[in-house]
Every structure is written in C-alpha cells, then in structure tokens.
Amino acid sequence: MSNNMTQRDAFFERLYDLAREDRDVVIVAADMSAPALDKFRTDLPGQFVNVGIAEQNAIQIASGLALTGKKAFAYAISPFITLRCLEQIRVSNAIMGIPIAIVGMGTGFSYCSDGPTHHLIEDLAVMRAFPNIRIVNVTDNTMARAMADIACNGRGATYIRLDxxxxxxxxxxxTDFEEGVAKILEGERYVVSSGPMVHVVREVIESLDADDVGLIDLHTLPINVPAFLKQIEGARGLLTVEEHFLPGGLGSAVLEVLCDHGLSMPVRRIGIDIALGYTHCYKYGGRDVIRSHYGIDSQNIAAAITTWRQKQTRAQEKEQWLVR
Amino acid sequence: MEDRRERLTSKAFALRKRMLEMCIAAGKGHVTSSLSCMEILVALYYGNILRHDPRNPQWEQRDRFILSKGQASPALYTILADLGYFDASLLERFARLNGRFAVHLQKDVPGVEITAGSLGQGFGLAAGLALGFQMNRTLQTVYCLIGDGECYEGSIWETAMFAAHNRLNNLVAIVDRNYLCVTDFTEKLVALEPLDEKWRSFGFHVVRVDGHSFDALLPVLHSLKSRPHPQPTAIIADTIKGCGVDCICYDPLWHGCAPRGEAAEECLLALEKGASHVQ
Structure with a gap:
C-alpha cells in the first residue's frame, strides 16, 4: 500500500492519541513543527514544551521530566538530537538509565538539499556505542506508530529514527516489533537492511525476479542476537545495505554478531565508503543523486546483488562438483 | 538564632573534619571544592530547608537536591552518612576496593538524586524535575548546586533561559562562587563577573550572599519556601575554595586532590585551629 503520510505524521498522530488518554505523555520539542505536532500543541498545551533550538537542554528537560514520572519525548532534527547531545545522552540515559524517547527527524540523505550538517550517516555507529539505549531505524508508518507505544512503556531510553x-x-x-528483526522476503541468501533502504532493496529484489534472495529488516539495535540468528539460519550468505558510513554501522553490527558466534558465513557490505567522506553530500537533485554518487542507489544495489548471486552460485556449483 | 548558628557551625566543622579525614585516607577526592560548599549543604540539610526523609530516600514528596557540581561528592556523602541515609562506615571505603562510591557523585547511593561529574548537566535535570512537579501540581522544590566554573558550560545558560521563561519558581539554583577553577582564578581565566547580572538578565530573581554565613544563607532559603517570586531564583553564594583549612585556600593547585603526608597533617591542624576568614 502506498501513501503520502510520513513516518513523522504517523508517529505523532499515534502519540497524540496516547497523550489524550495519558497526561504523563509529554513532548519536548526543539523548535520543530509538523501538522500532527501542531494539533498536539493546540489541543494538549500542558503536555507540549518547546525549548527553542537547544537540543542538549531538550534531552535534559525530558530526562528531568522522566524523573517525575513523565513519558517524555525529546524531538528535533536527528543529527542535532543525537550527535550534538552525546554527553547528555551518555550521562542521563546510558549511565543513569533515565527512560526517555529521543525522536529524530530525518535519516541518511533525507534532507537531500541541506548538505551534510543535516544528513545522518554516522549516528548508528555512535549511538550503539552506548548501553541502555534501544535504537530503532523506522521502516514504515506501522512501525512508527508502534514505536510511540513502545517508547511509552518506560523500559529504558529509545532512540527513534524517523525518515x-x-x-x-x-x-x-x-505487528509486534519487540523482536527487533523481521523477515520481509524468504530466500536462500539474505539482504539485511533497515529503515528506508528496506524499500529500495525490496524493489530491487522484485525487479530482478530473484526468488533466492530474501530480505531481513534489522530495524532495532543492539541486535536481538537469538532472534537474528534464527532468521539467518541456513542462509548461504548475507549482503548488508545501509545509508550510513560503513564503520560501525548496520553491516558492522551484523559482522560482530557472526564473529562472536563463530559463524563463518560470507558477508558483503554496501554502505558509504568512509574514504569518500562528505564530498558527495553536496550533489544536488534529490536523495537518489547523492545515493548514486556513493553507490547505494537502486541501480548500484541491483548490480551488487547480481554479482553477489553469481559469485555465490558459482561457489555453490563448485562445492557441489567437489562433493560429487 | 545564635543557638542555631552555633549548632550549624559546629555541625559544619564536624562534617569538614570527617570529609577531610575520609579524603586523606583514600588519597582522593575534591577536598577544596567540598569545603567551599559545606555551609550551603549544611544550611539545606540541617537548617530545616530540604524536606526529606533519610529512612525513606525515595519518598515521592521529598524536595530534590541536585548536586550538579558532582566533584563535591565527599561533602554530600559525609552529610548523607551523618543523617543516616547509609551506614557511616561506608565512608571508610571511599574510593577504595569494595567501596560503594568515589570521586564523582553516583545516583545509586541512598539519598543521591543523580550521577554527576560531567559539568553543566545536573542543572538541566533540575529544571526538568521542577517543570514535572509543576505539571503534576505537586509541591516539591528543586535545589541545584552549581559550581562557578560550571557556569562556563553553555548548557547552563540553555537551561537558565528555559527555566526563567517557564517561570519555574520551584527551582533554586545556588552557585558556589569560589572564584577558582582547575588551573586559575576565574577572573583571570575567562571572567565570569558580573555573575549576578548575568543570571538576572536571563530572567532569574538573584540574591548574592556570603556562602559561608548561615545568617546570610538561611533567611534567603527560608523566604524562598513561600515562593515569593514568579521566576526561579539564583543564589550567588560567595565562598572560598578550601574554606576552613587555611593552608589550602586560594591556590588552584589544590583543585581535585586530597592532601597527603605532611600536608595532610598540616590540613588537619589548620582545621582544628579554625579558619581565619570564618566568623
């Protein structure tokens, strides 16, 4: 089903419904607007706080509110509510374990014309370095709505990454998203991705008519290891795809799990080569233009999947021949 | 009045001594930072200011004391032990093997509200708490002790602007103005003055007091309990870093450490002798 509603609006509409029923639900926004947010602000002014463009303070105010029993949602543009506030998040939410929701707007190159200050291609590596913080790279509106509920359950801090x-x-x-990982397409070998790239990969797999290639949405970090291992059981190989620098990102997280569990499965990673730096962040004409420069648009992913399948098939044939 | 002053003065002396002994034994702890805020803490905890219950540290209706300058943890731990929040014998294991707490403030110690050590952060939590209490229509007051050197952190001013705008008059910021940082005197480092005017311009009700005088501190703190001002209050408490132990005052080199050997002996003697600058 296609729709024009964004994850942000789906998320805040659900949060609005929750807040109407529960006075403890509070939004702490750093001067952000959205139609769904405006409705919240108008109808529930006592549950809406604007701190101005002061993201570090947003994290602290939300954390202080949480200490009085509030279900606080700190909301700003993603890089600013995470990377700018690292020290606050580290002490208040990772070390002290104060449960708040950190809600970031924009992932990858979604602010495509705004340059690298507004892009979000480092945060997974950085945020997953902290214990006690659940990171959710939201895939669709159903998941966005569910995250509003999950973040209210007070079981620790959640970083919700909205595209x-x-x-x-x-x-x-x-759908129950507590597992942290879900299989979108069955296959013999799997592409593992999360967030908006799941949609790109799914279209590519369907256009290639590649029945053997499955798709796993690894939406939550840290990886739920037993659930993930179950999903990849018997897989011939993995290809990770992310709109993020490769070091420390989703592919890295997958490799860590495989390594730590002694699984010698062939893995290829597609993401942003850190050696390319931020150069292509200044290419204009849309998100796909930037992605294509970094080799992570659908065309490049299709080519990578094709090569990967061929290599894997050849290796398989060789293996079978040897066995015979 | 005089009785109370005497009682609190001798309490502050006993706590200073216990704190100093604890840090000397451990060889660690921010002694001078703890000494500068001792009267402020004694006023809050023994001057009938903070509503709290040592037998029930998590009592919901308690006022909150947020020690944002987490390096003054030795002063607070000594007080919490004295009040019975935990067994005083734990002080003997300060910063040592099998100890419960060390140099910077730690939330899981009974009576402690936050983990601190990264400066400029406790004040934001304090403002969030104050806002939450106002939203919940409950009556707790939040007291937050901020170091003057901590006022260099930009996050302090983000919070100050927010707290004043939101009229958080259940929030009291106390700045321990001891004029010293890690390497130098603040006015040489990057001038903080006029500090009271800075806070006032951010929208706070501001009072400046002698931070070692109970006669100055207590009337101000008491008057704030009836919330006479619509905005939050900042108390700029002029103090001396190392107060009570003459031989380590006015010297940046004593920041962040505990005296050892002969210096330790000298400090204990100086404390007994009485400080030249305390009335």
Whole structure:
C-alpha cells in the first residue's frame, strides 16, 4: 500500500492519541513543527514544551521530566538530537538509565538539499556505542506508530529514527516489533537492511525476479542476537545495505554478531565508503543523486546483488562438483 | 538564632573534619571544592530547608537536591552518612576496593538524586524535575548546586533561559562562587563577573550572599519556601575554595586532590585551629 503520510505524521498522530488518554505523555520539542505536532500543541498545551533550538537542554528537560514520572519525548532534527547531545545522552540515559524517547527527524540523505550538517550517516555507529539505549531505524508508518507505544512503556531510553520521505506500508497494523528483526522476503541468501533502504532493496529484489534472495529488516539495535540468528539460519550468505558510513554501522553490527558466534558465513557490505567522506553530500537533485554518487542507489544495489548471486552460485556449483 | 548558628557551625566543622579525614585516607577526592560548599549543604540539610526523609530516600514528596557540581561528592556523602541515609562506615571505603562510591557523585547511593561529574548537566535535570512537579501540581522544590566554573558550560545558560521563561519558581539554583577553577582564578581565566547580572538578565530573581554565613544563607532559603517570586531564583553564594583549612585556600593547585603526608597533617591542624576568614 502506498501513501503520502510520513513516518513523522504517523508517529505523532499515534502519540497524540496516547497523550489524550495519558497526561504523563509529554513532548519536548526543539523548535520543530509538523501538522500532527501542531494539533498536539493546540489541543494538549500542558503536555507540549518547546525549548527553542537547544537540543542538549531538550534531552535534559525530558530526562528531568522522566524523573517525575513523565513519558517524555525529546524531538528535533536527528543529527542535532543525537550527535550534538552525546554527553547528555551518555550521562542521563546510558549511565543513569533515565527512560526517555529521543525522536529524530530525518535519516541518511533525507534532507537531500541541506548538505551534510543535516544528513545522518554516522549516528548508528555512535549511538550503539552506548548501553541502555534501544535504537530503532523506522521502516514504515506501522512501525512508527508502534514505536510511540513502545517508547511509552518506560523500559529504558529509545532512540527513534524517523525518515522524512513517505514510504509504502510493509507491516500489518498489529505487528509486534519487540523482536527487533523481521523477515520481509524468504530466500536462500539474505539482504539485511533497515529503515528506508528496506524499500529500495525490496524493489530491487522484485525487479530482478530473484526468488533466492530474501530480505531481513534489522530495524532495532543492539541486535536481538537469538532472534537474528534464527532468521539467518541456513542462509548461504548475507549482503548488508545501509545509508550510513560503513564503520560501525548496520553491516558492522551484523559482522560482530557472526564473529562472536563463530559463524563463518560470507558477508558483503554496501554502505558509504568512509574514504569518500562528505564530498558527495553536496550533489544536488534529490536523495537518489547523492545515493548514486556513493553507490547505494537502486541501480548500484541491483548490480551488487547480481554479482553477489553469481559469485555465490558459482561457489555453490563448485562445492557441489567437489562433493560429487 | 545564635543557638542555631552555633549548632550549624559546629555541625559544619564536624562534617569538614570527617570529609577531610575520609579524603586523606583514600588519597582522593575534591577536598577544596567540598569545603567551599559545606555551609550551603549544611544550611539545606540541617537548617530545616530540604524536606526529606533519610529512612525513606525515595519518598515521592521529598524536595530534590541536585548536586550538579558532582566533584563535591565527599561533602554530600559525609552529610548523607551523618543523617543516616547509609551506614557511616561506608565512608571508610571511599574510593577504595569494595567501596560503594568515589570521586564523582553516583545516583545509586541512598539519598543521591543523580550521577554527576560531567559539568553543566545536573542543572538541566533540575529544571526538568521542577517543570514535572509543576505539571503534576505537586509541591516539591528543586535545589541545584552549581559550581562557578560550571557556569562556563553553555548548557547552563540553555537551561537558565528555559527555566526563567517557564517561570519555574520551584527551582533554586545556588552557585558556589569560589572564584577558582582547575588551573586559575576565574577572573583571570575567562571572567565570569558580573555573575549576578548575568543570571538576572536571563530572567532569574538573584540574591548574592556570603556562602559561608548561615545568617546570610538561611533567611534567603527560608523566604524562598513561600515562593515569593514568579521566576526561579539564583543564589550567588560567595565562598572560598578550601574554606576552613587555611593552608589550602586560594591556590588552584589544590583543585581535585586530597592532601597527603605532611600536608595532610598540616590540613588537619589548620582545621582544628579554625579558619581565619570564618566568623
């Protein structure tokens, strides 16, 4: 199902419903606007706080509110509510374990014309360095809505990464996302991705008519290891795809799990080569233009999947021949 | 009045001594930072200011004391032990093997509200707490002790602007103005003055007092309990880093450490002799 609603609006609409029922739900926004947020501000002014463009303070005010029993949602543009506030998040939410929701707007190159200050291609590596913080790279609107509920359960801090572009719904309305990982397409070998790239990869796999290539949405970090290992059981290989620098990102997290569990599965990673730096962040004409310069647009991913399949098939044939 | 002053003065002396002995034994602890805020803490905890219950540290209706300058943890730990929040014998293991706490403030110690050590952060939590209490329509007051050197952190001013705008008059910021940082005197380092005017311009009700005088501190703290001002209050408490132990005052080199050997003996003697600058 395709729709024009963004993850942000789906998320805040659900949060609005929750807040109407629960006075403890509070948004701490760093001067952000959105139609769904405006409705919240107008109808529930006692549950909406604007700190101005002061993200570090947003984290601290939200954390202080949480100490009085509030379910606080600190909301700003993603790089600013995470990378700018690292020290606050580290002490208040990782060390002290104060449960708040850190809600970031925009992932990858979704602010495509705004340059690298507004891009978000380092945060997974950085945020997953902290214990006690659950990171969710939201895939569709169903997941966005569910995260509003999950973040209210007070079981620790959650960083919710909302994409700016509208995406089709992949999940059924009552999907349970607690597992942290979900299989979108069955296959013999799997592409592992998360967030908006899941949609790009799914389209590529479908256009290639590649029945043997499955797709796993690893939406939550740290990886739920037993659940992830179950999903990749018997897989011939993995290809990770992310709109993020390669060091420390999703592919790295996957490699760590495989390494720590002694699984010698062939893995290829597609993401942003750190050696390319921020150069292509200044290419204009849309998100796909930047992605293509970094080799992570659908065309490049299609080519990579094709090569990967061929190599894997050849290796498989060789293996079978040797066995015979 | 005089009785109270005497009682609190001798309490502050006993706590200073216990704190100093604890840090000397451990060879660690920010002694001078703890000494500068001792009267402020004694006023809060023994001057009938903070509503709290040592038998029930998590009592919901308690006022909150947020020690944002987490390096003064030795002063607070000594007080919490004295009040019975935990067994005083734990002080003997300060910063040592099998100890419960060390140099910077730690939330899981009974009576402690936050983990601190990274400066400029406790004040934001304090403002969030104050806002939460106002939203919940409950009556707790939040007291937050900020180091003057901590006022170099930009996050302090983000919070100050927010707290004043939101009229958090259940928030009291106390600045321990001891004029010294790690390497130098503040006015040489990067001038903080006029500090009271800075806070006032951010929208706070500001009072400047002698931070070692109970006669100055207590009337101000008491008056704030009836919330006479619509905005939050900042108390700039002029103090002396190392107060009570003459031989380590006015010297940046004593920041962040505990005296050892002969210096330790000298400090204990100086404390007994009485400080030249304390009335």
């Amino acid at each position: 700016k572009d509208p995406h089709p719904d992949l999940y059924e309305p009552d």
